[in-house]
Amino acid sequence: MRQTGKWVGLGYYLLLLLFLQLPILLLIVFSFNDSVLLVFPLKGFTLQWYRELLQATELINAAKNSLIIGLVSSVVATVLGSAAAIAIARYNFPGRAFFLNIATLPLVIPYVVLAVALLLMFQALNVELSLWTIMIGHTIINMPYVMLIVAARLSGFANNLEEAAMDLGATYWGTLMRVTLPISMPALVAAFLSSFTMSFDEFSLAFFLAGTQNTLPVYLYSQLRFPSRLPLAVTTAAVVIMVSVVILLFSEWLRRIGTGRVPKS
C-alpha cells in the first residue's frame, strides 16, 4: 500500500517537474537555435543571439535601469521593513494590529490597482514619471515581505540576548546595531535578495509608472509584438533565467540558515 503510494507519488512528482521546467528549458534551447522562428526542428547551434544581445544598447540600458531600481528599492524596503519588523516583534503597542493590517495590505492588492493609484497621485502632483516613481512602487510591494521575513526571524529567539547586552551597559541603539541586526543578518540578506528579484522581474507597476526610461520587463514586453525580435527576447529570457537561478539558490541557502534557530550555546 505504502510502496504503491510511493511510486505513484514519484511519478506524479516527475510529471509535474517536467510540466513546470519544460517551458523554461524550451526558452533556453531556442536561445541557441540558429533561426528567427521559434519552431522545431532546431536548425543548429548558434551564439548569434548572444552576440546581438551584447550590441542591443536599448536592452542593456533597460537592464541597467532594472538593476538600479532593484538595488535602490530593495535597500529602502529592507531598511523600512526591518524597522517595522523590530517594532512589531519587540513591542506591544496600541495600534499594533492596525499598523500590521496596513503594512501587510500591499500583499493583497492587485498590482494593477496600486499602479493606477500611484500613477494618479503622481499625475495629480505633477510629478514626472521616472525611475524614481517605479522605485517607490517596488518599495511599497517589497516592504511587507521584508517585514514578515525579518519579524519571523526575530520572533524565533527571545530578546534576552538584547537584554543581556543592555544590562552590560550597551545603549539601546548600540544593542540594535551589534546584537539584533547581526542575529537577523541571514533574514535581512534573504529579504534583500527576494526584494531584488521581485523588483527586477516586476512588470505591471513598472509599465504604468515608467517615464521615458524602460525597465527590462517593460522593454521585453514592447518587443514581444514583433516576431522578428522574439529570438532576442528569448535570449534575454535565457540570461535572466540563469542569473535568477544563481541568485535564488544563494538566497534559498541563506533563508534556510535564517529560519534556523540560534544555537543555544
Add this chain to the structure above:
Amino acid sequence: MENKRRLFTLITPPSVFLLFFFMVPLVIMALYAFKSSSFGPLFPLSLNAFNNFFSNPAYFVLLINSSQLALLTAVLSIVLAFPVSYYLVFYTGSRRVMLLTLLILPAWISYLLRVLAWKVILGSEGLLNQLLLATGLIQDGAPILLYSQAAVLITLVYVWIPFAALPIFAAMERIDPRLHEAAADLGASPSVTFWRVTAPLTMPGVASAFFFVFIPTLGEWVTPTLVGGVSGIMYGNLIQDQFGRALNWPLGALMSMVLLVLVGVFSYVFNRFIPITEVPVSS
C-alpha cells in the same frame, strides 16, 4: 517613556512611507473616480464615470467572468499542488526541501518570461500544435489554444502552481508525525487518517494558497494580453485600457476602486476565518 521614543523612531519612517505612497494614492484614486474628464480640475465633482460604469453590463459580465477564471485558476493550482506536497512531505524524508526547491524553481523566473514560454508553446508554429499535427490529431495549422480563455487558464495555472505548493507544503510539514502514529494505533485506516487528521491540519495552508493565487489573478492583465487575445481578456485589461487607448482616467480609477472593494471584502471575510498574517510579540 524611553521605550516610547524608541518605538516612535522605529515605526515612523515605515508609517510615513506607507501613508504617502500607499494610503494617499488610494484616496486620490477614489477622488479621481468623481472627475468629469481625464485632465482638468477635480471640481465640480461628477458622476460621469459611475453612470458609464453602471450602465454598461459588459463590465460586470467581465468582472464576474474574471472572478470565475481566478477561482478556477486557484482551485486547479491547489488540486495539482496538493498531491505533490503530500508526496514530498510524507514520502521523501530529508530530501524533501531539495526536491521542493527543484520543483518551484520556475517561480523565481520572471513572470513575463514564463508567459512568453507559453506563447511559444501554444502558438500556431508552437510545440503543442506541431505535436498534434504530427500525431494526426489535427489537420490544419491553426493554433487551437492560443488566443482563448483556455490559454489564459493554462498559463495562469502554470504560473501559480509553485505558489500554491509552498504554503500547502509548509502546513503539512508542521503536522506532528506522532499524530499519524496515534491515529493508526487507535485503529484508523490510512484514508480515515487522511480525512480526519492530515486534511484538516493542512487546511490553513490550502486557504492561504487559495488567497495568494486568487487575488493577483483577479487583477491580471498581462497574461490575457499575451496569450488570451480578444476572447481571453480579463477585467484587468479593462482597467489598463482606460490608461492606454481609451484614455478615460476617471473610469479607470472607478474600475480600480471596484476591484479594490471586491478584494477588500474578500480579504476581510477570508481573514475572519483564517488569519494570514500573524506575528507574535516575543518580549
